[in-house]
Amino acid sequence: MKRRVLYITGVFSSIIAALTTIFGVFLTNQLMYLKVKDPEFIMKREILAKRFDEKWYDHVKKVEMWIDSPNGYRLRAIYLKPLPTRQTIIICHGVTENKINSVKYARLFERLGFNSVIYDHRRHGDSGGKTTSFGYYEKYDLKAIVETIRNEIGNDSLLGIHGESMGAATTILYAGTFEDLADFHIVDCPFSDFTEQILHLMRKDTPLRNATMLRIGNLFMKIRDGYSLKLVSPKEVVANITKPVLFIHSLEDDFILPYMTKELFGAKRGDKMLKLFKNGAHAKSFNDNPKKYEEVVKEYLKRFNLME
Numbered sequence: 001m002k003r004r005v006l007y008i009t010g011v012f013s014s015i016i017a018a019l020t021t022i023f024g025v026f027l028t029n030q031l032m033y034l035k036v037k038d039p040e041f042i043m044k045r046e047i048l049a050k051r052f053d054e055k056w057y058d059h060v061k062k063v064e065m066w067i068d069s070p071n072g073y074r075l076r077a078i079y080l081k082p083l084p085t086r087q088t089i090i091i092c093h094g095v096t097e098n099k100i101n102s103v104k105y106a107r108l109f110e111r112l113g114f115n116s117v118i119y120d121h122r123r124h125g126d127s128g129g130k131t132t133s134f135g136y137y138e139k140y141d142l143k144a145i146v147e148t149i150r151n152e153i154g155n156d157s158l159l160g161i162h163g164e165s166m167g168a169a170t171t172i173l174y175a176g177t178f179e180d181l182a183d184f185h186i187v188d189c190p191f192s193d194f195t196e197q198i199l200h201l202m203r204k205d206t207p208l209r210n211a212t213m214l215r216i217g218n219l220f221m222k223i224r225d226g227y228s229l230k231l232v233s234p235k236e237v238v239a240n241i242t243k244p245v246l247f248i249h250s251l252e253d254d255f256i257l258p259y260m261t262k263e264l265f266g267a268k269r270g271d272k273m274l275k276l277f278k279n280g281a282h283a284k285s286f287n288d289n290p291k292k293y294e295e296v297v298k299e300y301l302k303r304f305n306l307m308e
Contacts, residue, residue, distance in 0.1 A: 114160070136231055244306065252280055
């Protein structure tokens with residue numbers, strides 16, 4: 001009888017272990033290898049929406065750049081220089097997008113007197129990298145971009161960073177973790193904690209409600225991609241940022257909930273500004289409120305003396 005119980009227990013344990021492994025690999029695959037949008041689709045979408053001016057892009061002065069990532073691959077960047085100035089904004093796109101999605105912001109900052117650098121995150125667009133880490137490895141890439149551009153423009157020129165969604169979280173992780181060589185930051189719809197964000201999406205889009213499942217995924221992420229999900233937490237480092245930050249979110253966003261930006265704004269010390277747009281789905285604050293968005297950015301830059 002005892003032998004039979006041990007056999008049944010062993011079989012049951014093996015089944016649990018197999019199911020745990022299947023779930024852990026499945027969840028981490030969904031994160032690490034999240035499907036990115038087709039570049040042609042992004043281009044057509046931005047042209048159709050009149051956010052990408054092909055004629056302007058083809059004729060604007062620009063420098064094609066390849067920047068080495070400390071993570072062992074190369075990052076594709078384009079330094080757009082429509083203006084005779086050295087003040088520059090680095091633009092970080094969201095997950096599944098690429099640098100073409102950043103051109104709309106480049107045009108906005110051109111009107112405000114800035115040249116811009118657009119680039120592809122790891123595993124997006126033309127950049128290298130095998131996995132997406134939602135800011136963990138991307139913050140090291142941004143650090144390399146910032147250092148390169150700071151060396152290019154010198155220490156006496158204004159340098160800012162604009163990030164959207166994952167790019168916004170990456171911006172906060174960079175500025176709150178490393179020596180911050182930028183002068184200001186604009187973060188549009190960032191998540192405050194990646195674990196909370198995944199749990200929100202699981203509860204919103206799947207029958208899974210238990211955080212235990214996420215702990216399993218976290219264990220497999222450590223094994224497979226070398227980091228813990230809890231390390232992707234902008235709210236843990238935002239208080240370290242000493243430069244001015246403009247926080248933006250739209251109240252209609254049900255992908256990354258607005259409370260996350262409110263939480264980050266509350267934790268940020270020193271110079272800061274918050275704008276919550278009434279209209280706009282996730283990462284659509286600019287798309288749905290372009291004039292007001294530009295007015296808010298201009299107000300922020302003027303308030304903290306960030307315009308020449």
